[in-house]
Amino acid sequence: MNQAVQAELITHEHESHALPPVHLDQFEGPLDILLHLIRSQEMDVFDIPMALITTQYLGILEEQNELDLEVAGDYLVMASTLMQLKSRMLLPRPELDDEGNEIDPRAELAAQLIAYEQYRMLSEELNERPRLGRDLFLRPVFPESKEVARPLPEADLDGLLVAFRTVLKRVGGEVRHRIFTETMSVRERMATVLERLCKGGILLDELLADEPGREALVTTLLAILELWRQQAITVVQSENLGSITLLIKGDSNERG
Amino acid sequence: MSVGKAQALCSQIEALLLASDEPLSILRLRNLLGEEMPGSDIRTAISELEAHYHNRGIQIVQVAGGWQLRTAAEHAELIHQLWEIRPQKLSRSAMETLAIIAYRQPATRAEIEALRGVKVSSQMISTLQERGWIKVLGRKEVPGRPHLYGTGKQFLVDFGLDSLKDLPDSAQLMDEDEIQQMVMEKIEPHEEANETDTEKS
Numbered sequence: 001m002n003q004a005v006q007a008e009l010i011t012h013e014h015e016s017h018a019l020p021p022v023h024l025d026q027f028e029g030p031l032d033i034l035l036h037l038i039r040s041q042e043m044d045v046f047d048i049p050m051a052l053i054t055t056q057y058l059g060i061l062e063e064q065n066e067l068d069l070e071v072a073g074d075y076l077v078m079a080s081t082l083m084q085l086k087s088r089m090l091l092p093r094p095e096l097d098d099e100g101n102e103i104d105p106r107a108e109l110a111a112q113l114i115a116y117e118q119y120r121m122l123s124e125e126l127n128e129r130p131r132l133g134r135d136l137f138l139r140p141v142f143p144e145s146k147e148v149a150r151p152l153p154e155a156d157l158d159g160l161l162v163a164f165r166t167v168l169k170r171v172g173g174e175v176r177h178r179i180f181t182e183t184m185s186v187r188e189r190m191a192t193v194l195e196r197l198c199k200g201g202i203l204l205d206e207l208l209a210d211e212p213g214r215e216a217l218v219t220t221l222l223a224i225l226e227l228w229r230q231q232a233i234t235v236v237q238s239e240n241l242g243s244i245t246l247l248i249k250g251d252s253n254e255r256g
Numbered sequence: 257m258s259v260g261k262a263q264a265l266c267s268q269i270e271a272l273l274l275a276s277d278e279p280l281s282i283l284r285l286r287n288l289l290g291e292e293m294p295g296s297d298i299r300t301a302i303s304e305l306e307a308h309y310h311n312r313g314i315q316i317v318q319v320a321g322g323w324q325l326r327t328a329a330e331h332a333e334l335i336h337q338l339w340e341i342r343p344q345k346l347s348r349s350a351m352e353t354l355a356i357i358a359y360r361q362p363a364t365r366a367e368i369e370a371l372r373g374v375k376v377s378s379q380m381i382s383t384l385q386e387r388g389w390i391k392v393l394g395r396k397e398v399p400g401r402p403h404l405y406g407t408g409k410q411f412l413v414d415f416g417l418d419s420l421k422d423l424p425d426s427a428q429l430m431d432e433d434e435i436q437q438m439v440m441e442k443i444e445p446h447e448e449a450n451e452t453d454t455e456k457s
Contacts, residue, residue, distance in 0.1 A: 028348050028349050028352060028372065028374065029372055029373045029374030030373050030374070031372065031373035031374075032373075046439065046442040046443045047443070073375075074373060074374045074375060078373065101440075104443045106443065107436075107439050107440065107443050110439045110443060111432070111435045111436055111439045112373070114430070114435050114438070114439065115371055115430075115432065115435055116371055116372060116373060118429060118430065119352060119355050119356050119359065119371060119372075120352060122355045122359060122423075122424070122425065122429070123348070123351040123352045123354065123355035123356075124351075125424050125425065126351060126354065126355050126358070126415065126423075126424070127346065127351045129415050129416060129424070130329035130332070130416060131414055131415060131416070132326065132413060132414040132415075132416065133343075133414060134332070134343040134344075135329045135332040135343075136317075136326040136327055136328070136329055136332070136416070137326065137327045137335050138277065138324065138325070138326055138327075139274060139325075139327075140274075140275060140276060140277035141274070141275035158385075158388060158391045158408055161385065161386055161388065162388040162408075162410055165386055165387070165388070
């Protein structure tokens with residue numbers, strides 16, 4: 001989709017600067033590509049040759065068979081930034097900083113690249129550190145719960161996540177799904193509830209009292225919620241924590 | 257403290273460190289060994305153990321405010337063979353996101369995206385969260401009240417850091433203002449721009 005735009009703006013006279021072909025998968029975004037181009041050709045980040053870099057950058061985008069739409073946006077935004085910088089370099093610079101010096105249009109991009117490069121380097125360094133579970137290992141003694149009583153620790157959400165991860169690891173990450181056939185259908189139950197409500201409003205407690213077992217309770221509750229959502233019934237609670245009354249819609253003058 | 261007692265203490269701590277699944281702090285060790293045990297004695301015992309395990313296949317490492325007994329890094333491959341495991345590689349994008357959060361915390365997702373120049377997926381955030389490496393510290397009081405992320409304790413444990421101060425090269429990290437200043441100084445004299453200086457950043 002950007003070919004048409006590029007064709008107008010780019011003349012292919014820079015073919016002599018052919019770079020080895022690269023794929024976007026190798027990169028972590030537009031800044032990564034730019035740094036690659038700058039560093040591999042030993043350019044100065046404080047004096048980026050905008051015309052050349054723009055051509056090379058667009059060249060890389062052009063070479064991709066298809067751009068993944070998820071990431072394409074970020075790459076295309078950078079393409080337009082580069083083209084804008086390129087054209088601004090050709091114009092006189094009216095922008096002045098606080099001290100009246102001219103602002104180089106490339107300053108912001110250079111700052112962005114330097115900031116990103118710092119973190120790119122730090123992330124590599126971090127990744128090279130010996131890491132527990134990858135390079136280093138523990139041999140903790142973990143008594144099985146059958147053999148010891150285990151007082152509950154104070155929990156927070158992060159602790160819970162970490163603990164869950166540990167458990168998953170111990171069971172080998174195997175998750176089994178069992179699919180049960182539905183013995184009671186919500187739809188069926190909706191009909192029953194409506195039928196009952198046609199005889200007049202009823203307290204939620206009363207309605208649920210007749211239900212045998214947990215599955216029936218849940219199904220009935222789901223049926224009530226679904227009916228409520230479809231605005232077939234009204235649910236009234238006159239006071240906090242008070243009893244809840246179910247009424248058929250348009251029947252609100254009648255209380256159960 | 258008598259030699260015999262000191263030896264007994266060393267051996268107790270050694271057993272605890274082996275059996276524990278998380279680093280044990282001086283405080284925790286005192287709880288376990290009895291409050292009357294002076295912290296200085298525990299420290300001495302740990303130093304002795306550290307010296308004892310120096311250059312051995314297992315080592316006592318100070319992480320996340322405590323001590324932990326771990327296999328030495330140089331045997332990683334042997335252990336991979338033992339368990340027939342291949343360690344999971346983390347994507348570069350996950351590592352970059354983690355590094356930015358570690359060095360800049362608290363950081364919002366938008367700040368990470370601005371620095372990396374690409375979107376940060378929720379998937380990646382939750383992967384890092386599940387590992388216990390990052391956690392939500394709170395919300396930033398700006399429109400949308402985005403989550404502020406920081407590193408969790410497991411980050412220190414897994415990356416072998418005693419505290420965030422031990423993050424490699426954090427002193428050299430330049431903040432936005434410093435970078436801005438550097439760029440403004442260097443970008444003007446086009447011809448004289450010196451490349452070797454930029455390499456250090």
